[in-house]
Amino acid sequence: MFLSASLLSRACAAGLLFFVAVFGLHAQPVDPLPSWNAGISKARIVAFVQAVTEPGGKDFVAPADRIAVFDNDGTLWAEQPMYFQAFFIFDRVKALAPKHPEWKTKEPFASVLRGDVKAALKGGEHALMELAMATHAGMTTVEFEQIVIDWIATARHPKTGRPFTEMVYQPMLELLAYLRANGFKTFIVSGGGIEFMRPWTERVYGVPPEQVIGSSIKTKFELRDGQPVLMRLPQMDFIDDKAGKPVGINAHIGRRPIAAFGNSDGDFQMLQWATAGKGARLGVLVHHTDAEREYAYDRNSSVGRLDKALDMAGPQGWTVVNMKNDWKSIYPTPAAR
Amino acid sequence: MFLSASLLSRACAAGLLFFVAVFGLHAQPVDPLPSWNAGISKARIVAFVQAVTEPGGKDFVAPADRIAVFDNDGTLWAEQPMYFQAFFIFDRVKALAPKHPEWKTKEPFASVLRGDVKAALKGGEHALMELAMATHAGMTTVEFEQIVIDWIATARHPKTGRPFTEMVYQPMLELLAYLRANGFKTFIVSGGGIEFMRPWTERVYGVPPEQVIGSSIKTKFELRDGQPVLMRLPQMDFIDDKAGKPVGINAHIGRRPIAAFGNSDGDFQMLQWATAGKGARLGVLVHHTDAEREYAYDRNSSVGRLDKALDMAGPQGWTVVNMKNDWKSIYPTPAAR
Numbered sequence: 001m002f003l004s005a006s007l008l009s010r011a012c013a014a015g016l017l018f019f020v021a022v023f024g025l026h027a028q029p030v031d032p033l034p035s036w037n038a039g040i041s042k043a044r045i046v047a048f049v050q051a052v053t054e055p056g057g058k059d060f061v062a063p064a065d066r067i068a069v070f071d072n073d074g075t076l077w078a079e080q081p082m083y084f085q086a087f088f089i090f091d092r093v094k095a096l097a098p099k100h101p102e103w104k105t106k107e108p109f110a111s112v113l114r115g116d117v118k119a120a121l122k123g124g125e126h127a128l129m130e131l132a133m134a135t136h137a138g139m140t141t142v143e144f145e146q147i148v149i150d151w152i153a154t155a156r157h158p159k160t161g162r163p164f165t166e167m168v169y170q171p172m173l174e175l176l177a178y179l180r181a182n183g184f185k186t187f188i189v190s191g192g193g194i195e196f197m198r199p200w201t202e203r204v205y206g207v208p209p210e211q212v213i214g215s216s217i218k219t220k221f222e223l224r225d226g227q228p229v230l231m232r233l234p235q236m237d238f239i240d241d242k243a244g245k246p247v248g249i250n251a252h253i254g255r256r257p258i259a260a261f262g263n264s265d266g267d268f269q270m271l272q273w274a275t276a277g278k279g280a281r282l283g284v285l286v287h288h289t290d291a292e293r294e295y296a297y298d299r300n301s302s303v304g305r306l307d308k309a310l311d312m313a314g315p316q317g318w319t320v321v322n323m324k325n326d327w328k329s330i331y332p333t334p335a336a337r
Numbered sequence: 338m339f340l341s342a343s344l345l346s347r348a349c350a351a352g353l354l355f356f357v358a359v360f361g362l363h364a365q366p367v368d369p370l371p372s373w374n375a376g377i378s379k380a381r382i383v384a385f386v387q388a389v390t391e392p393g394g395k396d397f398v399a400p401a402d403r404i405a406v407f408d409n410d411g412t413l414w415a416e417q418p419m420y421f422q423a424f425f426i427f428d429r430v431k432a433l434a435p436k437h438p439e440w441k442t443k444e445p446f447a448s449v450l451r452g453d454v455k456a457a458l459k460g461g462e463h464a465l466m467e468l469a470m471a472t473h474a475g476m477t478t479v480e481f482e483q484i485v486i487d488w489i490a491t492a493r494h495p496k497t498g499r500p501f502t503e504m505v506y507q508p509m510l511e512l513l514a515y516l517r518a519n520g521f522k523t524f525i526v527s528g529g530g531i532e533f534m535r536p537w538t539e540r541v542y543g544v545p546p547e548q549v550i551g552s553s554i555k556t557k558f559e560l561r562d563g564q565p566v567l568m569r570l571p572q573m574d575f576i577d578d579k580a581g582k583p584v585g586i587n588a589h590i591g592r593r594p595i596a597a598f599g600n601s602d603g604d605f606q607m608l609q610w611a612t613a614g615k616g617a618r619l620g621v622l623v624h625h626t627d628a629e630r631e632y633a634y635d636r637n638s639s640v641g642r643l644d645k646a647l648d649m650a651g652p653q654g655w656t657v658v659n660m661k662n663d664w665k666s667i668y669p670t671p672a673a674r
Contacts, residue, residue, distance in 0.1 A: 064545060141587055185547070198591045208401060209591030210522070211547075219587060221580040221606055228609045230587050237588075243558040250478055250556060250567050251574075252589060254535045254546030269558055272565045 032178040034328070035171040041284075041326045044319045045175070048282040052258065053182050059280035063183035067257040069249060069270060070176070072190035072197060072214075074263040074304040075286050076205060077168040078157075080295040082117070082303055084164045085192050086128075088151055090117065092135035100134075109134070129236075136193060137217055137234035140224075144232055148199045162331070165204045170332045172261075172286075176205055179259070187211045187257070189249055191241035191266055195232075213248045215240045245270035263288065268309040271318060283318035285309060290324040369515040371665070372508040378621075378663045381656045382512065385619040389595065390519050396617035400520035404594040406586060406607060407513070409527035409534060409551075411600040411641040412623050413542060414505040415494075417632040419454070419640055421501045422529050423465075425488055427454065429472035437471075446471070466573075473530065474554055474571035477561075481569055485536045499668070502541045507669045509598075509623075513542055516596070524548045524594070526586055528578035528603055532569075550585045552577045582607035600625065605646040608655060620655035622646060627661040 036042040051059040052066065073079040093103070093112045103109035108127040111120035121127060136144070157167055176186050188207050190197060194214030201207045216237045219230040240248040246269050249257065259282040260267070260274035267285070275281040287306065288297050298306040313320050323330070373379040388396040389403065410416040430440070430449045440446035445464040448457035458464060473481070494504055513523050525534060525544050531551030538544045553574045556567040577585040583606050586594065596619040597604070597611035608620040624643065625634050635643040650657050660667070 064539065067547075194588075194591070202401065210404075210589065212591060216588065219584050221583045221610070228583065228606065228613050230583060230610075246558045246565065246567060247556050251531075251553065252547065254531070254549060269565065273558070273567075276565050 032181065033171065033174050035174055037326055037328055039326055041319050041321045045282065045284070048259070048280060049179065049182050051280050061258055061279065065255065065258065066179075066182070066184040067187065067253060067255060068179050068184045068259040069187045069189045069213075069253075069257045069261070069274065070172070071262040071264070071267045071270070072188050072192055074288065075169075075261055075267070076172050076176075076188070077164065078294060079304050080297070081159070083192065084157075084167075085196050086117075087155060087158075087164070088148070088196065089128075089131050089135050090120075091151060091155060092147070093131060096135065132193075133217070133234035136196075137232045139232055140229040141195065141219060141232060142229070144195055145199050148196055152200050160331075162334075165200055166334065167331055168204060169286075169327070170329050171327045173205065173332065175261075176207070180206065184259070185211065187213060187249075187253060189213045189240065189245050189270060191215055191239070193217075194240070213240055213252045241266045243269045246273035249273065258282065260284070261286070262309070264304040264306050265309050266304075268312070271309070272316070275316060275318065283313075283316060284321060285313055285318055286321045287323060289322050290327070290330065292324075293330045294323060296324075369518065370508065370511050372511055374663055374665055376663055378656050378658045382619065382621070385596070385617060386516065386519050388617050398595055398616065402592065402595065403516075403519070403521040404524065404590060404592060405516050405521045405596040406524045406526045406550075406590075406594040406598070406611065407509070408599040408601070408604045408607070409525050409529055411625065412506075412598055412604070413509050413513075413525070414501065415631060416641050417634070418496070420529065421494075421504075422533050423454075424492060424495075424501070425485070425533065426465075426468050426472050427457075428488060428492060429484070430468060433472065469530075470554070470571035473533075474569045476569055477566040478532065478556060478569060479566070481532055482536050485533055489537050497668075499671075502537055503671065504668055505541060506623075506664070507666050508664045510542070510669065512598075513544070517543065521596070522548065524550060524586075524590060526550045526577065526582050526607060528552055528576070530554075531577070550577055550589045578603045580606045583610035586610065595619065597621070598623070599646070601641040601643050602646050603641075605649070608646070609653070612653060612655065620650075620653060621658060622650055622655055623658045624660060626659050627664075627667065629661075630667045631660060633661075 033042055051057060052061040054060055070076055073083050077084065090112050093109055097103055097113055100109070103113060108120040108123050108131055112131065152165060155164060156162065157164055160167065179186055186207055188197060188201060188205070188211065192214050194212055194216045197214055198209040198212050201212050202209065218233040218235045218237045220233055221228065221230055238244065238248065245267065249270065256277045257274040258277065258280065260271045261284045262271055263286040271283040275283040285306065287310070288295050288304070290296060297304065298310060310320070370379055388394060389398040391397055407413055410420050414421065427449050430446055434440055434450055440450060445457040445460050445468055449468065489502060492501060493499065494501055497504065516523055523544055525538060525542070525548065527534060529551050531549055531553045534551055535546040535549050538549050539546065555570045555572045555574045557570055558565065558567055575581065575585065582604065586607065593614045594611040595614065595617065597608045598621045599608055600623040612618040612620040622643065624647070625632050625641070627633060634641065635647060647657070
């Protein structure tokens with residue numbers, strides 16, 4: 001075994017590169033959050049990450065315990081004029097209508113088919129649940145996954161005309177990546193359907209299916225033509241909202257997050273649970289204050305109502321992100337994606 | 338900026354090490370499964386791992402989809418003369434007895450307190466459930482975690498006198514590590530209690546809490562002295578056994594495993610679900626054939642009964658590990674841990 005002079009010199013070059021990379025001789029400080037304006041929100045986030053990752057520091061947290069949880073609707077992507085999953089439900093009712101002639105005269109389906117969303121939702125939660133079950137159950141998990149993939153690839157937001165997956169918040173994409181680069185495991189904890197999110201969260205957010213927690217319906221294992229399938233049943237299993245969020249976090253993750261990000265009263269208990277733990281904690285609320293670039297809403301909104309959680313942010317030491325002032329941009333530029 | 342001669346020479350040394358590591362000039366083939374005897378079982382496992390990790394190969398699987406699921410009782414650790422969690426239940430009944438004077442005359446508690454396990458379990462599933470609820474509910478998740486940590490640190494197996502966490506199978510520890518070294522994410526999918534396993538699976542198996550799936554009871558978020566807690570309720574939420582295993586896998590992981598390891602009919606549907614997917618798949622059953630070093634049991638065992646799954650292993654193409662012949666050692670040597 002021998003090493004030629006050329007190989008030796010290459011090895012030395014590799015060594016120098018290695019040396020520079022490790023000791024940072026030429027390192028320039030790179031802003032990991034370029035879409036965040038300088039200010040208290042950004043400063044608090046960066047200070048928290050530095051504190052929990054500083055070896056030997058008093059707030060150091062082992063990588064395994066660096067768990068961060070994110071609400072989805074209104075926190076990672078937009079949620080106006082209604083939850084994006086509602087668009088999915090209405091589109092599915094229309095697609096399934098030929099198989100259900102009775103829907104023409106049966107509420108809330110009839111209103112949906114006439115395009116009258118407001119009338120369809122008059123029946124409140126019960127009506128929405130009926131629509132959800134009619135569109136989310138009765139097929140296998142594999143079939144449902146394909147339905148979601150097909151829909152998300154073509155559906156467009158009524159106001160912006162953009163695919164829903166491009167109405168994600170660029171500053172939050174940077175935040176997800178920044179946390180992961182610092183050893184965090186990032187989870188989604190959403191009131192939305194778990195199987196509605198999983199087919200695209202890895203591609204869009206870098207969050208794999210096993211790190212997505214959401215509301216779910218029951219499934220049943222059975223054989224169909226000798227092949228094992230999981231059938232989706234028209235029966236709620238778990239609602240991952242409000243006091244359900246800490247329950248869902250415990251069931252899926254089994255340890256308490258050290259950072260939690262939300263935007264509404266539905267996230268109140270999740271932030272409470274995460275920030276009540278010992279050691280350094282970060283609770284963040286995204287406050288929708290930007291009527292021009294996105295939407296402005298809080299206490300009186302029927303979607304994403306932010307009231308009690310906003311009042312408690314101060315006493316709880318949570319950071320309230322002012323979208324208008326704190327975010328340089330809202331959505332990713334299509335070219336950049 | 339300058340580099341001293343000493344730094345340069347160190348950089349060169351680093352470069353050489355880097356070169357050797359990358360190009361493997363001095364590499365010796367190391368057996369990743371030293372406690373497995375050469376044979377068809379080991380050969381199949383290694384061939385599968387090589388096939389799914391070979392870049393450009395016809396069976397290549399992207400790292401994100403390399404999901405492997407493991408049953409716990411009888412697959413990763415022993416399960417005789419009864420599931421280890423049953424020892425926990427009986428110990429807890431004894432510990433809690435002073436607070437429950439009525440247990441002295443109330444079955445199945447009275448039999449447990451007299452040390453008569455057989456009589457205690459005469460009531461079948463109903464009796465066991467009553468004992469489980471009395472010992473697993475009524476405290477917070479944090480309190481229960483500590484109870485498990487304290488118990489597992491001190492409890493001993495009646496036959497071997499060893500801590501239960503040392504009655505894990507050395508060949509399976511190697512297999513877990515081997516899969517992870519090849520980009521797999523390893524999950525536990527057990528009929529046992531999810532919160533009974535999570536406090537120690539990371540230390541013992543290298544499987545973090547968020548990759549543990551098991552049976553669970555309901556929890557409820559509430560405030561106690563102003564602090565948020567999750568109370569454990571005496572009500573089953575999910576039974577992660579038989580047809581429940583694919584359901585649990587889908588709920589927690591959201592994609593189909595490509596490899597599944599079990600040892601009993603309780604794992605039948607899990608292996609069926611995993612191996613019915615497209616592409617290369619690995620289904621493995623651990624067959625307890627070693628009366629001398631461990632236990633020998635299958636079709637007629639009340640614990641870990643292996644009957645239907647054993648019959649179907651051939652037609653399904655599953656690998657049956659013959660513990661007596663395939664495993665060089667059973668438990669880790671205490672010195673090695």
